[in-house]
Amino acid sequence: MFRSRVLGYLLLAPAMIYIIGLVAVPFFLALKFSLTDATVSNLNGVRGFIGLENFTGLLKDQTFRAALRNTIIYSLVTAVVNSILGTTLAFILLAKFRGKKIVRYLVLLPWTIPIALTIQAWKWMFHPQYSVLNWLGKHTHIITAQYGIQWLGQPKSAMASIIMVNVWRNFPFSAVILLAGLTSIPQDIIDAAKIDGANWFTRYRKIIVPMIAPILFIGLLFNLVFNFTDLTIVFLLTQGGPGNATEVLATYAFKVGIASGQLGRGAAVTLFLFPILFLFSIVFLRQLRKREI
């Protein structure tokens, strides 16, 4: 028994050292930075420890407030639209039809091709002059403006554009997660309910929804975490512009902490992500616990 414990901790050690060294330690380093005026060229800062000055400073910072607001709008709207489209697609993929494998492969392409690469296709489709979306819109008379839509050039359409790209990228993922949940419901339970006279609606309300609820929930959680902390899509499409119409916490942290080298202030921006992530984790843990009991 003792020997297997020693062996156990030995086997566990490399992974633990990795996670402690490169996730936990950096996390506390970020905490430390956020309480100082550290910069890239002066890691200890000029004044060193400055308490919560970075945080109070941010709350007065117009761009930061815009970023906070945009992050919330961006992640919530995307998560909702995503869930709706994902659920629809999951139910479609649940039906029996030929060529399902090919269909699944094709609808999953947005999620399987690296987003940094496909985002360029979107940027090209949003091109101010050559936008194929404008071309399509005009030829189907959906877009009536003479020069089409300046997708990334105006505050509202820029926000709509990043949401659209995020949804395009992530809804297939929501769908496959849900599909896994749906296919895991034993058919005999549904059949039994049918025999007992449960109609379509009752079967949904009493069996299918409660059974897939946990999985739906986990999908939504992952989705929110991804959107909430997304940097790639916004950075590559709009860089937060025009103005700060699409600035989100992650892009702002990048600009402050990396591009202009203010480590302390940048770390403070990222730490605003943490309370919400922490909340997600607690909820997630509770889900897990509930299931184990």
Place this chain on the structure above:
Amino acid sequence: MAVNEAIASLAPKQDTAQRVAPVSAGAVIRRILLLLGILVFVVVAIFPVYYMIITTFKANDDLYNLTHFPLWFTDKATFGHVQYLFQKTEFRRWLINSYLIALGTVVITVLTAVPAGYALARLNLPGAGPLSIGIFLTYLVPPSLLFIPLSQVVSRLHLIDNIWALVVIYPTFTIPFCTWLMMGFFKTIPFDIEEAALIDGCNRIQAIRRVVLPLSRAGIFSIMMFAFTLALQEFIYALVFIHGKESKPVTLGVVTDLIRGDVFYWGELMAGGIIAGLPVAILYNFFLDDFIAGITAGSVK
């Protein structure tokens, strides 16, 4: 195009249609709605990819002429953009970098996640439950939270601008999830088999090597694929740690070096995206089911 095949293959199975006669009007309508739904989703999902492919092979004069039909070729298709990419840019280098980084990530991930998964799933360690949940939760700590402090760690290690920086950092997001996956795989191997090996005189290490590992080959393979594709997809850390042309992975190189000021090399950009991206998509598809099983593990019974 695969689209046509896909659409053609969506027709309901003929034999079922014949067997279930008479078909009710409701069933026909439902079938049509289903097919329409599939069509819409497939078109939305693949349109940007389709447009990438068209742009890749389109000559510039064709591309930048507003009177031309954008969804197909007006002039002759060309390999010019692909040629430019391979001859005039570091594209080949970026591809090699990407695959090297991904390989390194796979090696580190397998060497850490497999033993950890085994220990947590099999050895009845005190505190294994909270530890495994803790490991999984680090998966929810995103790069956006860590890139600032990690940039300091990387510069302290003198790895800025070095592909090794990414080899060292990428396992931070592959290890948690892969450990979680491996735990699941190890739990599916009946304990009796291992026990039998122990009784037959193997020690624990021999039992692992001769019995457990061969049985979990599928699991190990799928975490390798997982780590590999995740490493190929990464962008943020690369953006923060790598600046030199020579050390960029392809996701970074394509988007930073094919844009000169305001001039975008659209043909080359799309070519790079397709050449680098499609293999990843194909790989991903192979182990997708394992990946989903991993994420949903425990949430469905």
